[in-house]
Amino acid sequence: MAPMVEIRDARKVYDGGFEALKGVTLDIEDGEILALLGPNGAGKTTLISCICGIALPSSGAIRVGGNDVVTEYRAARDLIGLVPQEVNLEPFETVWSTVRFTRGVFGKRRDDALLEDLLKQLSLWDKRNAKIKELSGGMKRRVLIAKALSHEPKVLFLDEPTAGVDVELRRDMWRIVDGLRASGVTIILTTHYIEEAEAIADRIGVISGGQLLLVEEKAALMTRLGRKELRIDLQEPLGAVPDALAEFDLALADDGHTLVYSYDTGAERTGIARLMTEMNAAGVILKDLRTSQNTLEDIFVNLVHDDSTEETGA
Numbered sequence: 001m002a003p004m005v006e007i008r009d010a011r012k013v014y015d016g017g018f019e020a021l022k023g024v025t026l027d028i029e030d031g032e033i034l035a036l037l038g039p040n041g042a043g044k045t046t047l048i049s050c051i052c053g054i055a056l057p058s059s060g061a062i063r064v065g066g067n068d069v070v071t072e073y074r075a076a077r078d079l080i081g082l083v084p085q086e087v088n089l090e091p092f093e094t095v096w097s098t099v100r101f102t103r104g105v106f107g108k109r110r111d112d113a114l115l116e117d118l119l120k121q122l123s124l125w126d127k128r129n130a131k132i133k134e135l136s137g138g139m140k141r142r143v144l145i146a147k148a149l150s151h152e153p154k155v156l157f158l159d160e161p162t163a164g165v166d167v168e169l170r171r172d173m174w175r176i177v178d179g180l181r182a183s184g185v186t187i188i189l190t191t192h193y194i195e196e197a198e199a200i201a202d203r204i205g206v207i208s209g210g211q212l213l214l215v216e217e218k219a220a221l222m223t224r225l226g227r228k229e230l231r232i233d234l235q236e237p238l239g240a241v242p243d244a245l246a247e248f249d250l251a252l253a254d255d256g257h258t259l260v261y262s263y264d265t266g267a268e269r270t271g272i273a274r275l276m277t278e279m280n281a282a283g284v285i286l287k288d289l290r291t292s293q294n295t296l297e298d299i300f301v302n303l304v305h306d307d308s309t310e311e312t313g314a
């Protein structure tokens with residue numbers, strides 16, 4: 001089956017000449033949840049805007065549900081729900097008329113039960129007759145989500161949906177995403193919150209400087225790039241790593257009371273058994289052992305850092 005979203009060598013050069021996307025190629029499968037992580041200015045919003053037809057790609061091709069986003073804009077856009085980063089609501093409209101109007105714009109038949117359910121899920125039902133200008137910032141963000149879902153999109157874009165919102169809304173949103181996952185909606189979200197990507201995404205893409213640095217299954221990414229640490233508490237503190245253990249990637253911590261051994265989780269052998277034997281031979285006696293694994297945040301910081309170091313030639 002063709003991917004739900006196909007992006008082929010998409011480039012975007014803004015009017016001033018700034019190249020915000022430098023040739024992005026990516027397939028997003030039907031029903032998949034993809035999180036795009038990247039620092040400020042990486043090009044995440046630009047990519048979403050190009051897919052949703054808000055910005056024109058300078059070159060390359062983008063298709064949604066098989067429809068070219070430029071030449072078959074309407075058909076592509078009909079499949080898309082977009083929760084933008086910025087609040088763009090009519091201040092004098094009510095919550096109810098806002099969502100009903102959006103559904104109508106997308107040519108869907110009236111379905112008040114569906115909208116009622118949506119507003120209830122987003123804890124907006126009590127506010128249905130309130131004007132947008134009377135809502136708090138967090139409530140306005142909820143309305144943006146309700147609007148995007150009001151026409152039952154096949155693909156939902158969430159551009160930093162939980163930036164600056166409270167924990168409750170974040171949880172509501174994650175719950176809604178779970179429900180949408182079950183109904184087969186494809187979801188692409190951008191976020192600065194790594195825990196959010198970790199919590200809800202199937203695949204994670206990292207974008208920096210207009211380039212997609214990688215895109216990979218979440219679990220595989222964490223296994224491939226995650227380094228593990230074995231912390232070995234010692235009976236007696238050491239002043240330095242003994243020469244006999246020099247071949248291992250070891251560091252001393254806690255004033256010499258702990259040896260920290262870093263190893264690759266993807267490697268065939270961890271080397272731990274050999275390290276233990278060598279430690280024994282060198283007369284280093286252990287008291288306790290603990291392991292810890294790199295988080296997605298460590299992986300992300302390393303990736304983006306490596307990329308900016310390369311760009312500046314440092």
Ligand SMILES: Nc1ncnc2c1ncn2[C@@H]1O[C@H](COP(=O)(O)OP(=O)(O)OP(=O)(O)O)[C@@H](O)[C@H]1O
Nearest residue numbers: 014015018020038039040041042043044045046047
């Ligand atoms: N309309 C525009 N005209 C010129 N440059 C733009 C325009 N929109 C964005 N840019 C530039 O393109 C780059 C990418 O911006 P974009 O908004 O896509 O980043 P982002 O990854 O979404 O960042 P953030 O996490 O801060 O939202 C930035 O350097 C930005 O200044």
